[in-house]
Amino acid sequence: MTDHAAPTDKASIIRDGVRAAWPICLGYVPIGLAFGVLAQKAGLSPLAIGLMSAFVFAGSAQFIAVAMLGTGAGIAAIVATAFTVNLRHLLMSSALSVYLRGVHKRWLSLFAYGITDESFALNLVQFREGNWDFKRALTVNHVTNAFWVASTVIGGLGGAFIPAHAFGIDYALMGMFLCLLVYQLRGRLYVLTGLIAGAAAVILSIAIPGNSYIVAASVIAATAGLYIRRRWPSFAASSAPARKNKR
Amino acid sequence: MITTDYMILCLGMGLVTYIPRWAPLFALSQRTLPRWLEEWLDLIPAAILSALILPALVTVGEPRQLSLWNNDLLVAVPVFLFALRTRSLGGTVVLGMALYWLAGKFLG
Numbered sequence: 001m002t003d004h005a006a007p008t009d010k011a012s013i014i015r016d017g018v019r020a021a022w023p024i025c026l027g028y029v030p031i032g033l034a035f036g037v038l039a040q041k042a043g044l045s046p047l048a049i050g051l052m053s054a055f056v057f058a059g060s061a062q063f064i065a066v067a068m069l070g071t072g073a074g075i076a077a078i079v080a081t082a083f084t085v086n087l088r089h090l091l092m093s094s095a096l097s098v099y100l101r102g103v104h105k106r107w108l109s110l111f112a113y114g115i116t117d118e119s120f121a122l123n124l125v126q127f128r129e130g131n132w133d134f135k136r137a138l139t140v141n142h143v144t145n146a147f148w149v150a151s152t153v154i155g156g157l158g159g160a161f162i163p164a165h166a167f168g169i170d171y172a173l174m175g176m177f178l179c180l181l182v183y184q185l186r187g188r189l190y191v192l193t194g195l196i197a198g199a200a201a202v203i204l205s206i207a208i209p210g211n212s213y214i215v216a217a218s219v220i221a222a223t224a225g226l227y228i229r230r231r232w233p234s235f236a237a238s239s240a241p242a243r244k245n246k247r
Numbered sequence: 248m249i250t251t252d253y254m255i256l257c258l259g260m261g262l263v264t265y266i267p268r269w270a271p272l273f274a275l276s277q278r279t280l281p282r283w284l285e286e287w288l289d290l291i292p293a294a295i296l297s298a299l300i301l302p303a304l305v306t307v308g309e310p311r312q313l314s315l316w317n318n319d320l321l322v323a324v325p326v327f328l329f330a331l332r333t334r335s336l337g338g339t340v341v342l343g344m345a346l347y348w349l350a351g352k353f354l355g
Binding site for chain 2: 022023026045047048051052055056057058061065075078079080082083086087088089090091092093094095096097098100101102103105108109111112113115117120121124125165166167168169170171172174175176177178179180181182183184185189190191193194195196197198199200201202205206209213214217218219221222223225226229245
């Protein structure tokens with residue numbers, strides 16, 4: 001954690017944002033290509049694919065939408081499904097709001113567009129480490145968005161000819177998430193909360209189809225963690241020694 | 248060719264994915280939160296990341312079934328330990344990709 005503010009000139013803001021965003025961009029390539037290929041097989045033109053990616057910017061919802069289009073589902077059903085699939089963003093947006101006090105409402109509305117699982121996790125860690133601000137976070141959102149749109153369109157243009165599974169690139173996002181989780185384990189209470197969330201998520205994901213298990217498990221675990229913090233303050237007070245994270 | 252129906256679909260999906268991203272940010276960032284809510288939100292990232300990661304590692308198929316022996320999980324163990332030890336995001340991503348690629352080659 002450093003006290004001095006990060007440089008505010010445009011070049012360093014964009015450079016920092018892009019530098020932080022690279023694991024997400026890398027991870028979006030295989031998923032975006034795969035989506036493009038699938039959407040093209042479902043009869044969508046590259047333009048149609050790009051439109052959906054730009055409007056929706058949510059991988060899981062888009063995959064489901066294309067699958068539903070293939071089965072002849074109606075617009076209302078697809079839209080309703082997209083809504084439930086992305087309810088988890090409620091939690092992410094709430095957690096990010098703590099760091100975006102005083103940012104103008106118009107900028108917040110633009111920022112909201114770019115909140116994904118990936119940008120959320122990355123920006124949150126960066127905010128806590130310091131040397132991070134709204135504009136850098138916004139850069140991460142937009143750079144990753146551009147990568148998403150581009151890779152889905154390229155997939156639709158002829159992604160079948162691109163070796164999508166080369167060099168373990170399919171694991172890029174998982175690797176990033178694992179490291180970002182490590183950053184979040186800042187003491188016993190966080191480890192315990194993570195364990196509760198993981199166990200609840202595994203059980204719920206097997207018991208219930210769809211992805212509502214993400215929201216349910218997170219709410220259960222954070223609530224349990226809050227209870228533990230109140231009930232046994234000495235347990236919660238222990239925290240891991242502060243260690244510097246590297247990029 | 249973009250049909251009107253497809254345009255409505257994209258707009259509709261865009262709207263319903265945008266609202267959950269926007270509403271809490273818009274409502275919560277303008278006020279001071281009660282202490283319990285701040286403490287609760289402080290635990291959300293660890294909870295969400297864990298809830299995203301673990302089912303992806305230990306379940307397969309649709310409907311999902313428990314699977315405690317698969318490449319995703321096997322690779323995750325050394326990658327997680329590496330992240331704990333080095334706290335290097337870039338290193339963790341690259342190691343994860345390398346091990347996953349090797350696992351695919353040698354374990355199938």
